[in-house]
Amino acid sequence: MKFAVIVFPGSNCDIDMYHAIKDEIGEEVDYVWHDADNLENYDAILLPGGFSYGDYLRSGAIARFSNVMKEVVKAAEQGKPVLGVCNGFQVLLETGLLPGAMRRNDSLKFICKTVPLTVENNETMFTNGYEKNDVIQIPIAHGEGNYFCDEETMITLKENNQIVFTYTDENPNGSVENIAGITNEAGNVLGMMPHPERAMDTLLGSEDGKKLFQSIVKHWREKHVVNA
Numbered sequence: 001m002k003f004a005v006i007v008f009p010g011s012n013c014d015i016d017m018y019h020a021i022k023d024e025i026g027e028e029v030d031y032v033w034h035d036a037d038n039l040e041n042y043d044a045i046l047l048p049g050g051f052s053y054g055d056y057l058r059s060g061a062i063a064r065f066s067n068v069m070k071e072v073v074k075a076a077e078q079g080k081p082v083l084g085v086c087n088g089f090q091v092l093l094e095t096g097l098l099p100g101a102m103r104r105n106d107s108l109k110f111i112c113k114t115v116p117l118t119v120e121n122n123e124t125m126f127t128n129g130y131e132k133n134d135v136i137q138i139p140i141a142h143g144e145g146n147y148f149c150d151e152e153t154m155i156t157l158k159e160n161n162q163i164v165f166t167y168t169d170e171n172p173n174g175s176v177e178n179i180a181g182i183t184n185e186a187g188n189v190l191g192m193m194p195h196p197e198r199a200m201d202t203l204l205g206s207e208d209g210k211k212l213f214q215s216i217v218k219h220w221r222e223k224h225v226v227n228a
């Protein structure tokens with residue numbers, strides 16, 4: 001299976017994402033610069049965290065117009081797994097691949113710490129390795145993680161089981177309904193503020209992020225590899 005890590009000017013979690021796939025999961029992965037115009041060779045697309053285009057206007061608002069985003073939309077329409085972490089989530093919201101919007105944290109402060117998350121839906125291609133209601137430890141690091149959507153969207157999110165992760169104890173940023181991660185309606189695009197690629201090794205505090213990437217690989221193998 002081959003992953004693409006999309007790199008924008010200002011991305012800063014791309015190397016962690018690459019390391020997670022190559023060294024921890026053991027799958028093929030390439031860095032793909034934001035001006036790329038073809039993602040056909042990739043089976044899954046990863047949008048890493050950071051400060052694309054310096055977070056000017058709003059986080060993700062400029063990256064959304066990058067050449068490569070047309071290809072990311074195409075990949076999403078083809079049903080490929082598309083994962084946006086932190087700034088990647090913000091870019092997916094700005095692109096319209098996920099519903100809702102991101103606001104400044106209610107504290108107006110940048111928050112960097114490990115938080116417990118509840119796995120609300122383990123029936124996605126990103127979470128099949130977890131149990132429902134598992135509580136996992138994943139770091140957050142953001143200033144704009146306060147997810148918001150209108151009531152109508154919230155009803156749809158709930159009806160379709162699109163809320164995948166919630167903050168377990170305290171809500172660190174003011175996000176509606178404690179939302180930490182959602183999918184699109186089809187279930188193949190996941191945006192999440194916490195960083196699973198920073199939770200790949202107990203030496204660094206947690207390896208609870210590993211199952212997320214393993215889930216993607218498992219799903220892909222079941223679909224594409226005979227006798228997987």
Ligand SMILES: NC(=O)CC[C@H](N)C(=O)O
Pocket residue numbers: 013048049050051052055059085086087088110141142143144145
């Ligand atoms: N780690 C990140 O991706 C930072 C996200 C973002 N630009 C923010 O501060 O909200």
